[in-house]
Amino acid sequence: MPATDTTHHRGVRPGMLKVTGLQKIYNGGPAPVEAVRDLTFELAEGELVCLVGPSGCGKTTLLKCIAGLMAPTSGTVELAGEPVLSPPPGMAVVFQEYGRSLFAWMSVRANVELPLKEKKLPRARREELVAESLEAVGLTAFADAYPWQLSGGMQQRVAIARAIAYEPQVLLMDEPFAAVDAQTRADLEDLVRSIWQRLGVTVLFVTHDIDEAVYLGERVLVLSNSPTVVQDDVTVDLPVERDQLTTRQDERFTRLRAHVYAQIQQAKKGTAPTAA
Amino acid sequence: MNRPTVDRPRAAPAAPTEQEAPVARPPRRPAGAARTARPAGALLRTAHVLLLPAVLVGAYWAFTARPDAGFYTPTPDAIAGAFAELWFSERLFVDVLPSLGRLLTGFALAALVGVGLGVLLGLDARVRAIAEPVLEFLRAIPPPVLVPLMIMLAGIDDGMKVAVIVFGCVWPILLNTVEGVRAVDPVLADTARCYGIGGVTRLRVLVLRSASPQIMAGLRLALALAIILMVISEMFASSSGLGFAIVQFQRTFAIPEMWAGMVLLGIIGFVLSSLFELVEGRVLGWYRGLRSAHRGE
Amino acid sequence: MSTAAVPPAPAPRGARRPGARVRTAPNRPVLGSAGVLALLLLWEAVPRLGAVPERHFPPASEVLATLAERAGTTPFWEAVGHTLFGWALGLAIAFAAAVLLGFALGSAPRVRAFTTSTVDFLRPIPSVALIPLAVLMYGTDIRSTLLLVVYACFWLIYIQVLYGVADVDPVAEQTALSYGLGRLARIRHVVWPTTLPYLMTGLRLAASVGLILSITAQLIIGSPGIGQQITAAQQGGAVALVYAWIVATGVLGVVINLGVRALEHRVLRWHTSVRGESAA
Numbered sequence: 067m068p069a070t071d072t073t074h075h076r077g078v079r080p081g082m083l084k085v086t087g088l089q090k091i092y093n094g095g096p097a098p099v100e101a102v103r104d105l106t107f108e109l110a111e112g113e114l115v116c117l118v119g120p121s122g123c124g125k126t127t128l129l130k131c132i133a134g135l136m137a138p139t140s141g142t143v144e145l146a147g148e149p150v151l152s153p154p155p156g157m158a159v160v161f162q163e164y165g166r167s168l169f170a171w172m173s174v175r176a177n178v179e180l181p182l183k184e185k186k187l188p189r190a191r192r193e194e195l196v197a198e199s200l201e202a203v204g205l206t207a208f209a210d211a212y213p214w215q216l217s218g219g220m221q222q223r224v225a226i227a228r229a230i231a232y233e234p235q236v237l238l239m240d241e242p243f244a245a246v247d248a249q250t251r252a253d254l255e256d257l258v259r260s261i262w263q264r265l266g267v268t269v270l271f272v273t274h275d276i277d278e279a280v281y282l283g284e285r286v287l288v289l290s291n292s293p294t295v296v297q298d299d300v301t302v303d304l305p306v307e308r309d310q311l312t313t314r315q316d317e318r319f320t321r322l323r324a325h326v327y328a329q330i331q332q333a334k335k336g337t338a339p340t341a342a
Numbered sequence: 343m344n345r346p347t348v349d350r351p352r353a354a355p356a357a358p359t360e361q362e363a364p365v366a367r368p369p370r371r372p373a374g375a376a377r378t379a380r381p382a383g384a385l386l387r388t389a390h391v392l393l394l395p396a397v398l399v400g401a402y403w404a405f406t407a408r409p410d411a412g413f414y415t416p417t418p419d420a421i422a423g424a425f426a427e428l429w430f431s432e433r434l435f436v437d438v439l440p441s442l443g444r445l446l447t448g449f450a451l452a453a454l455v456g457v458g459l460g461v462l463l464g465l466d467a468r469v470r471a472i473a474e475p476v477l478e479f480l481r482a483i484p485p486p487v488l489v490p491l492m493i494m495l496a497g498i499d500d501g502m503k504v505a506v507i508v509f510g511c512v513w514p515i516l517l518n519t520v521e522g523v524r525a526v527d528p529v530l531a532d533t534a535r536c537y538g539i540g541g542v543t544r545l546r547v548l549v550l551r552s553a554s555p556q557i558m559a560g561l562r563l564a565l566a567l568a569i570i571l572m573v574i575s576e577m578f579a580s581s582s583g584l585g586f587a588i589v590q591f592q593r594t595f596a597i598p599e600m601w602a603g604m605v606l607l608g609i610i611g612f613v614l615s616s617l618f619e620l621v622e623g624r625v626l627g628w629y630r631g632l633r634s635a636h637r638g639e
Numbered sequence: 640m641s642t643a644a645v646p647p648a649p650a651p652r653g654a655r656r657p658g659a660r661v662r663t664a665p666n667r668p669v670l671g672s673a674g675v676l677a678l679l680l681l682w683e684a685v686p687r688l689g690a691v692p693e694r695h696f697p698p699a700s701e702v703l704a705t706l707a708e709r710a711g712t713t714p715f716w717e718a719v720g721h722t723l724f725g726w727a728l729g730l731a732i733a734f735a736a737a738v739l740l741g742f743a744l745g746s747a748p749r750v751r752a753f754t755t756s757t758v759d760f761l762r763p764i765p766s767v768a769l770i771p772l773a774v775l776m777y778g779t780d781i782r783s784t785l786l787l788v789v790y791a792c793f794w795l796i797y798i799q800v801l802y803g804v805a806d807v808d809p810v811a812e813q814t815a816l817s818y819g820l821g822r823l824a825r826i827r828h829v830v831w832p833t834t835l836p837y838l839m840t841g842l843r844l845a846a847s848v849g850l851i852l853s854i855t856a857q858l859i860i861g862s863p864g865i866g867q868q869i870t871a872a873q874q875g876g877a878v879a880l881v882y883a884w885i886v887a888t889g890v891l892g893v894v895i896n897l898g899v900r901a902l903e904h905r906v907l908r909w910h911t912s913v914r915g916e917s918a919a
């Protein structure tokens with residue numbers, strides 16, 4: 067579908083997700099630890115942005131603050147103009163630990179439906195959403211299975227189905243494919259792209275994998291080492307239609323990848339960020 | 343064990359690999375049910391179940407049928423005769439059913455209190471820290487020592503017996519519930535928060551369900567204790583009930599009747615435990631499946 | 640504070656994130672002491688204020704004074720000694736029998752299949768059902784106590800051993816086989832370490848149940864020991880003494896629990912670290 071290459075999501079409304087001056091200091095241990103120093107960035111409506119950084123750079127902390135699971139020490143998070151103080155109804159999260167974020171005592175269908183019940187959606191609408199989202203991730207046949215009867219990649223699909231059935235404005239994904247094998251990962255990456263294109267949802271995708279970040283994102287935010295700041299904001303000028311084979315061979319892809327890689331290396335060394 | 347893994351299901355590779363097509367595990371089947379499903383034949387399976395009991399009963403019978411077998415070990419047919427005569431009569435309603443009623447009442451109350459308090463303590467670290475040493479002490483008291491006390495306080499009525507059962511059974515349930523509630527997976531708890539699952543739903547869908555393996559383990563221990571406490575509260579000082587009846591038979595040297603009482607107790611223990619297993623199988627089917635999935639079976 | 644009879648929990652996929660549980664921990668020793676103090680105050684105040692008759696519910700100070708006074712006498716320690724002796728001997732017999740049988744049958748699944756129905760029937764039989772038989776055969780002799788304790792403890796440990804032997808990782812077993820480890824060596828290096836945590840769980844459960852039955856035997860049958868002392872105090876109407884004995888059994892129970900847990904910790908220290916690693 068080359069016709070869809072015209073940017074149909076981007077920039078409709080700026081500031082769908084707005085993070086301003088976010089700082090997080092942990093006071094639990096013997097000495098306070100500053101995990102995140104000063105983070106400011108913005109996601110426009112319908113954007114797919116990847117957040118990449120060296121391991122241990124506070125990605126998870128950041129994500130928990132954005133999701134409203136953890137209060138930042140200072141700074142604000144806004145979703146569609148509303149400050150996030152607790153998990154907002156317009157946000158869905160897909161965690162890395164798929165095995166632990168699914169209810170093992172519920173069928174796949176019940177897992178997807180539960181949040182919708184809590185939203186007090188009428189039964190017919192719930193069934194419709196469950197069917198659609200399971201269809202979207204290709205798990206219609208497994209609606210009555212338990213999550214632990216499925217392979218890891220399929221479990222993560224269930225988590226994704228649950229997230230999109232929730233009809234969020236913003237979808238947060240916390241290294242969702244870090245624990246699945248390489249082939250599954252490629253499939254799931256394409257799944258995320260296709261869901262994003264179809265639903266027009268705003269996606270913030272956290273990863274430590276540079277290739278994944280460049281392949282998936284319309285923009286890549288490179289984080290520095292802890293205490294974390296945004297080291298670089300890279301616009302990915304790849305076509306909307308991407309393909310595991312051709313995109314990864316694209317000269318632009320390799321150039322972007324090298325650029326992000328260099329930034330991360332620098333971040334690891336802790337040298338002062340240089341403007342790209 | 344020459345070929346030790348022969349009887350086991352195939353050990354699958356632990357790393358979950360993705361296939362688009364259905365995965366080898368068929369949905370909707372608790373994986374724990376995969377026992378010795380080999381074509382061993384109905385005959386072998388019958389032998390598995392019946393051979394040893396038949397041998398044991400036969401040996402006992404042969405032993406007791408000898409003239410010098412002694413007065414305290416009546417033959418199985420004598421026990422069976424006494425059993426039929428005793429328990430298929432009004433004694434069933436006078437002695438057995440009230441005992442069972444107290445047992446179940448006490449157990450149910452203990453379950454209610456234990457799970458309720460356990461959830462409260464499990465969810466609140468501060469309250470737990472305050473209560474922990476006290477609970478450690480209270481649960482370490484062997485419950486039978488309360489029988490004499492309860493008799494002094496409450497006499498020998500039903501209330502005393504139920505109170506003893508409740509006090510004895512509540513601790514394993516309470517402490518296991520606390521453990522289970524504390525062990526709720528933080529990722530799952532975060533997930534629930536993200537999707538707006540709170541309040542009663544959170545309790546019902548997240549907390550109680552994920553604590554259910556521990557809660558069931560506590561209930562199982564408590565059930566065994568409840569039977570013990572039912573019997574000794576009746577044996578110690580009582581005028582009715584199964585425990586009382588058995589002690590009466592023993593004191594009057596009504597040996598076959600005493601054995602019939604012991605057998606009935608055994609049957610009660612067995613039936614209650616089987617019923618419990620049935621319930622547990624329903625409640626924890628998912629847990630067994632999860633465990634065997636983790637083990638890579 | 641765990642009574643869990645659940646076998647060691649399945650290792651969660653992926654290790655727990657470090658720091659995921661480090662909420663600000665309350666000061667447990669202080670809060671715990673406060674809890675104990677509050678209980679004692681309540682216990683003192685309720686009878687003193689006349690909420691319940693002192694005749695039935697003497698205040699804490701009176702009970703503790705009675706206990707302290709008794710604890711200075713020989714009969715007190717004799718009774719404790721009797722109870723502990725019955726407990727320890729019964730537990731030891733049950734442990735030895737359960738471990739031997741458990742390993743033998745657990746590693747011979749074909750033989751074990753013939754015993755399952757019998758075990759499933761005998762195991763839930765409450766050991767107190769044996770009381771009348773024990774009285775007839777042994778009277779107030781210690782063998783009565785032993786019969787009850789051994790019967791109750793045996794099944795608890797035996798079942799755990801079976802669980803443990805069944806939990807042996809087939810890969811580990813096959814690795815051992817492929818390196819030519821003999822049967823005894825496999826039991827020593829593969830089966831035994833896997834079974835150990837289960838065995839300790841069984842021992843922990845059996846230790847507290849054994850104490851219950853040791854005291855029960857003395858209460859009902861009248862063998863010498865704490866149970867018999869309590870019966871005597873109750874029949875003599877010495878209310879404070881009954882309470883004092885109950886407190887004493889509670890302390891005894893706590894000591895036993897702590898002891899078994901310390902043992903478990905010691906035995907499994909090496910083991911849990913290995914398990915934790917392999918689970919990651």
